[in-house]
Amino acid sequence: MLAIERRRLIAESVRSRGVVSVAEMAEALGTTEITLRRDLRVMAKEGLLVRTHGGAVQPMGLGHEPSYHEKSGQAAGEKAAIARLAFSMVRPGDSILLGPGTTTLALARLLVNSPELTVVTNSLLVAQALMEAPRVEVILTGGALRRSIHALVGPAAEESVRALRASQTFISGNGFSAERGLSTPSPLVAATDRALASAAQQVVVLADHTKIGQETMCQTVPAARIHTLITDSRADPNELAAIRETGVEVRVADVGEHEQSSRAAR
Amino acid sequence: MLAIERRRLIAESVRSRGVVSVAEMAEALGTTEITLRRDLRVMAKEGLLVRTHGGAVQPMGLGHEPSYHEKSGQAAGEKAAIARLAFSMVRPGDSILLGPGTTTLALARLLVNSPELTVVTNSLLVAQALMEAPRVEVILTGGALRRSIHALVGPAAEESVRALRASQTFISGNGFSAERGLSTPSPLVAATDRALASAAQQVVVLADHTKIGQETMCQTVPAARIHTLITDSRADPNELAAIRETGVEVRVADVGEHEQSSRAAR
DNA sequence: TCGCTATTGATTGAAAATGATCGATACGCT
DNA sequence: AGCGTATCGATCATTTTCAATCAATAGCGA
Incomplete structure (x- = not known):
């Protein structure tokens, strides 16, 4: 050799x-x-x-960011299950938008072997994950770098998605309730997420059970504008029922037994 | 036979x-x-x-371009010296543009402790490096992800820098000659670099000696539009003289003795 | 046939890569 | 903190590979 x-x-x-x-x-x-x-x-x-x-x-630069990764260990199994369900909603040839967040990142990792897909994102981590996906066209929005979530936000980001139109948007957030819809703590992030949501025909929210019923400061998108919520089976049933009342289709992902979230992050 | x-x-x-x-x-x-x-x-x-x-x-360049990893080791000491010289040209409070490339990446790493700076870039690696720089405002252009160089290119990238104006642009490329100026193998990359160059008052090219005198397919910026070239002391003196003739200020970075790159390119 | 040249094969000393040994160092476990 | 184990770096011996030089062969034209 x-x-x-x-x-x-x-x-x-x-x-x-x-x-x-x-x-x-x-x-x-x-x-x-x-x-x-x-x-x-x-x-x-x-x-x-x-x-x-x-x-x-691996040298830092490609691959996994440690600080962000700690978070992704929480409810990892649930997030993976949610991502798998979301993955089944993506059809080859589609153009989709992916927002920042550990769950959308999990979805991105599933897309690595997907053929013929266009993904628009404002998350550097999503872009990084899709670096390995040879047949996926990746487009990043512009914008100011927000370090805490590794994503691009601000007017420039919103402007750059304005011209786009995709079939689906997958976004996440810090809280989701029937009354307030999707919310995050930062106004800047909320505005950018809102821009992502308005660029697609169908808005899909990925939120594990820890976020259901939570409300944080800034509303991203009201429940009325959301078509589908994907969560996991440990979410509060009462809240889910209330969310369904608002017209949102709620889908519950099945967590495989082998991937309970009790496991610690690696 | x-x-x-x-x-x-x-x-x-x-x-x-x-x-x-x-x-x-x-x-x-x-x-x-x-x-x-x-x-x-x-x-x-x-x-x-x-x-x-x-x-x-197989020669790299045909089957697949050299993944940036492979390139990053070549002339590493020279690149670091060039980056240091470029770093001395940056004043606190400036707004600068950084293109993709291993040398500009080295510059970005030096900026980590720099105070009060705005950096616009289309390189994911530069953005990643500046993730650690708390006082540097980082703005990414949008655009399509080009995997080989980890950068954003295409019309969207060009559009997003059109509205900007910075004091300096630091860009790199695959070849620099007096006759052809800065050039790269890819038309897409060349167009994006050109957009970066036209957004700043001063255009600074970072090119180590392996690129001096080389010409590749697509001209990025003609020598006439370039204000300063920073290279290292192993560059061909005749070519440097010819470049000076065109009105480009040529600065030669001193490589510290401890960081020679005597190793041949493979 | 003769002479010329280009290509191929062989030999040799140098350079590079590989493998092994040994003292030093770092890591994990108690 | 202390100890045993694993890993590391440096040095030397061995093998492989390389480049340069010389000899042999084949092709070619006059």
Whole structure:
């Protein structure tokens, strides 16, 4: 096996799995750990990976953001189930909008192998996830970077979606109630989400049970403008009933037994 | 077997498999490794493949562009020196534009502790780097995601910078010559870079020595529209003189002794 | 046939890559 | 904190690969 070929495989492994171990790779590539260590050292110097004890990890820049990831561990199983249900509503050839949030991010990760799709988003994390999706056309809105949610907001963001029209918008938020609809704590984010919502024929809200019945400061979209809410089975049934009253179609995602949210974030 | 025939088979093998090994091909073609090496040397000089130890690989640029990871290691010390010089040109309170590229990314990393700055960029990596810069306002252009360079391009990107006006633009490219100015292989990228350049009073090009004198397909900005070129001390002096003739201010960054990049590009 | 040239094969010393050993260091566990 | 284990880096030996030079062969025209 050629050295360059070996390194290409290592790079690929790092990109796809995030981490590699020296022993494991040496075994897989049929070489010794010494050689592999040398490869890793060279590749680390080139910035292709970051060396750690016993292996190497993906350099920060592609892949997973830790601070944001802590949050995504909460109700991870539920979020994944919601994302799967939302995924089933996407048809090949569609143009869809994705807002920021851990649940929409989970949806984006499911879209990686999807064929022929156009995704418009203001979330850097969604864009990052779809970097791996060769057949998905990704369009980012412009806008000012809001660090806390890794998303683009502000007038520029709203302006750039004004010209667009998509079949569906998938957005999330911090609270959803029958009375107030979808809400978030930040006026800037709310305004941008509102722009996303108004650019699509169908507005789908992804909100796990921790958000149902919650109300936060700024209304994003009133319930009347929302077509579908996808949540999970631990949401308060009374509130869901009230939401249905307002004309929103409520769909409840089934959480597989193996992915209860009791599990800690990795 | 004719030499032409043999080389055609080699080229085909490289194209289809990405890599060939000397021993393997010699076996397959029924010739000796010496002859095969000679073939590879000639073909490498013609740019049909890139020679490596033990074999050869597909030239990056045809099959797939060099993923930015691969490029980021080349001339790393020089790039850092160029970035430092560019950094000294940025004044607090400025609004600047940053294009995509490993050198502009290095500049962005230096800006992390900079106070009171507005940065407009179409590079996701620059945005990511500035995520850590609490006092830098980051604005992303919109646009279609170009995966190979992790940047936003296309009409939407150009449109979103049209309304902006900054004091300086820092852009990079794949080639810079006195005759052709700044150039890149992709028309889409070139158009977007051009839009960035036209939005600022001062256009600064960051290009390490490997790009000086090179010409690629699409002209981004003619030399006449460029105010300053920052490069490193290994650049061809004759070409730099010719560039100065066109009225471009050429500044040469000093590479610290500890960060030579003697390693050849692979 | 003769002479010329281009291509191929062989040899050799140098360079690179690989593998192994050993002391030093870091990590995990109690 | 202390100890055992795993990992790391450096150095040296071995193998592989490379480039340069020289010899041999085949093709070609006069």
